Amino acid sequence: MLGLLAFMFIQYRTIKWKLKNIGLKSHNFISVLITEKMKFKTTVYLLLIFQLLVFGCNNKPDNQNSADNLDAMKKDTVAIQSLSSNVVDQGAVSPFKEVDSIIQLLNKKFVVADLRKLDGICSRSDGDLSEYLDAVAVDLLNDHLDGFLEYLQRNPESCLKRRLSNGLAGNCSVYEKSERPRKLKEEQDRLVSIAKIKKLDVGKIKFLNEIFNKVDPNLLD
Known part of the structure; x- marks a missing residue:
């Protein structure tokens, strides 16, 4: 008191x-x-x-x-x-963790069934998860060039194909607008060169070029 x-x-x-x-x-x-x-x-x-x-x-x-x-x-x-x-x-049910688990499986052994699971998650994604899958799709192209291109060829309406296009555009967005077309072309040439070294067939190399040619480097502006 x-x-x-x-x-x-x-x-x-x-x-x-x-x-x-x-x-x-x-x-x-x-x-x-x-x-x-x-x-x-x-x-x-x-x-x-x-x-x-x-x-x-x-x-x-x-x-x-x-x-x-x-x-x-x-x-x-x-x-x-x-x-x-x-x-x-x-x-346990986090879609981000589910995506990461599938990527780990694909990196151990590239199995189309796992890629389909990832495509299913992609088709239900939005917001932050969609942006995350943009980067995942670009990684898949770099790490599994042959298998991923074949999957996209066989599944032209794949959600991962759209995410790949967005991801490539997103990588360009960090550069000045005037530099973006050149940076995108450099990445295209780099992957085409790898595809030739790995002796991918002409159809896949043509398809790879088509993917890049449809990318808008200013998409995220």
């Missing part, structure tokens, strides 16, 4: 000091007075409630306090376990 009285005295002196500084003729005088009084009353009420709660709890028998503490600990433990469970469940 002494602490409360001391606080009230300090707050009273603070209010007087503020009012003295702004001056009685200031147009802010009434506003400051009302605001400070409301702050003062609110703080006193909160302190009174706090003290009542603290002393009220302390008046309980020791065994009652122990029982209350034990119940509180049990509730906290259950809440933490529930929260952890929810985090795990959400992570």
Whole structure:
């Protein structure tokens, strides 16, 4: 209680000091007075409630306090376990993690069935996931040039084909607008050169050139 009285005295002196500084003729005088009084009353009420709660709890028998503490600990433990469970469940169904898992499988062994799963996720994607798949499609082209081109040839309506076009355009967007066509052509020539070294058939190289020729380097402007 002494602490409360001391606080009230300090707050009273603070209010007087503020009012003295702004001056009685200031147009802010009434506003400051009302605001400070409301702050003062609110703080006193909160302190009174706090003290009542603290002393009220302390008046309980020791065994009652122990029982209350034990119940509180049990509730906290259950809440933490529930929260952890929810985090795990959400992570398990995260489309981003699902995409990453499929990419890991493809990097170990390129299987068309896994690529179809990725295409299915792509067709249901939007927002951040779509942008993520733009980069994934470009990585697939670089890491699995032959297999990915063949899949896109066989599936002309593939969602991954659209994501690839967007991803190539996105890579150009980091350059000045005047430089983008040249950067896109350099990337095209690089991959065509790799395709020739790997002895991909003429049809795939032609298809690769068609993909690049349809890319708008200013798409993301």
